[in-house]
Amino acid sequence: MDLLTQLPSFETHAKLLIAASEASIARIESQIKDLERLRDRERGIVVRLRAAITPVHKLPAELLVEIFRYHSDRFPPTVKTLAITTPRLWTSIPHIAITKTRTDAYVAGLKEWVDRSAPLPIQVCLSCQLGADATAVLGVLLTAAHRWSRATFDLPSLSVLSRVPPDALKHLQNLQLHSQDKNYGTMVAFSLAYNLHTLDLDTRRTSRLRMPWSNLEELEMTADTPQECLDSLLQCTNIVSAQFCMPAWADLPDHSKIKLTTLGRLETLDIMITRDSVYLTRDSVFLTPFFVCLALPALKRLSLGLVDKLGWSSVEFTQFQLRSPNIDYLNISYSNIDSEDLMAILRHAPSLLELHLTSCGYTFDDLIVEALCSSPQGPVPLVPRLHTLEVNGCENLPEDTLDALITSRWWTDEQLLAFPSPPKVSRWLYIAIDRDGDSDTSPEFETKLVEYRAQGLRVEVS
Secondary structure, X not given: OHHHHHHHHHHHHHHHHHHHHHHHHHHHHHHHHHHHHHHHHHHHHHHHHHHHOXXXXXXXXXXXXXXXHHHHHHOOHHHHHHHHOOHHHHOEOOOEEEOXXXXXXXXXXXXXXXXXXXXXXXXXXXXXXXXXXXXXHHHHHHOOHHHEEEEEEEOOOHHHHHHOOOOOOOOOOEEEEEOOOOOOOOOOHHHHOOOOOEEEEEOOOHHHOOOOHHHXXXXXXXXXXXXXXXXXXXXXXXXOEEEXXXXXXXXXXXXXXXXXXXXXXXXXXXXXXXXXXXXXXXXXXXXXXXXXXXXXXXXXXXXEEOOOOEEOOHXXXXXXXXXXXXXXXXXXXXXXXXXXXXXXXXXXXXXXXXXXXXXXXXXXXXXXXXXXXXXXXXXXXXXXXXXXXXXXXXXXXXXXXXXXXXXXXOOOHHHHHHOXXXXXXXXXXXXXXXXXXXXXOOHHHHHHHHHHHHOOOEEEEO
């Protein structure tokens, strides 16, 4: 009879363990995919860098022509013909970096390369130093503009791109534009690139650019003002990921007349505040106006790289959180917001799984630790779903305080089965706290950390 009485409780705990394990597996698989993408990106960088430093790049084009002419009789005609007539072998056009005006021979060789890639899509990458003439090279690339699938331009002036024929960029999917010039000329073609989904802009007066904003899924932007970034984002009705590098507002703008905009697909938002000349002359700068007119119901990951003179409005940010209740990853760095501000953020983050704080001074203190601690008899603490905590550069918290934080949200599988009721909070998966100060971790506390690790908890305290 006792066994039958205990069976439902056991099944409940078993289901909790199964759900927790499945969630852990999903997170691990997601991390593996992220690491694989990072590995492939780094491999690509290595390949491009090795290619860039190969001795062949130091040879004049005329000498290369002579070398190929000298060895041409060693290859069977069928092999040479096959290579020349196979477009797939010519779609990878090397990055063109112009430090001085290219010779006619170089331009002719580039044209032949581009012609041989037809009719397949191609990727083009052109950078030009100030004072060099890229007109001829760009002219060759423009002959195949209708085949661009990915285009990267780092130019002294983007006005030269006004030569792109209207309605030519039907296949363009990824675009990067970098320039510090304010003169764009009449750039119509990019606004008609209706298949463009990824855009990277590091330009001046970005708001003057004509782009198919509503088609974009990924946006990365460096701009002179935060308003330019906000105005661009508000047009991106299908955006999934957005990253901005911008200054903060020098004064609080009046956004009372701006209507609330819901971006229903935006999942990742990354904002990095820069220290511009205005920052140096002001006592405070402001970021929260960025969030006043935004509702992001699908937002999962929010990263904020802030500055120490930031004037923070908890009221405005809380209202934004109420409109964006599904944030499960929060990263705040280089901030002077105090623990009361952080408390307000955590109080309105019911879905939070991961919290990362870097160089945030005294943001993470005893007040935050106490609010995070869970007890069986007490109320549900802040962010009950939190399983990952990483704090780099907090005040020198006592070891018993940190131990209480770890213990309150940690238990083994065996302990979970013995609980009379399900825990109010998620179990820690990873906790790393780097304290400011010169004191080392005591031997007693280090022994406890070793015990935690032996039980399966990833924990680091220094």
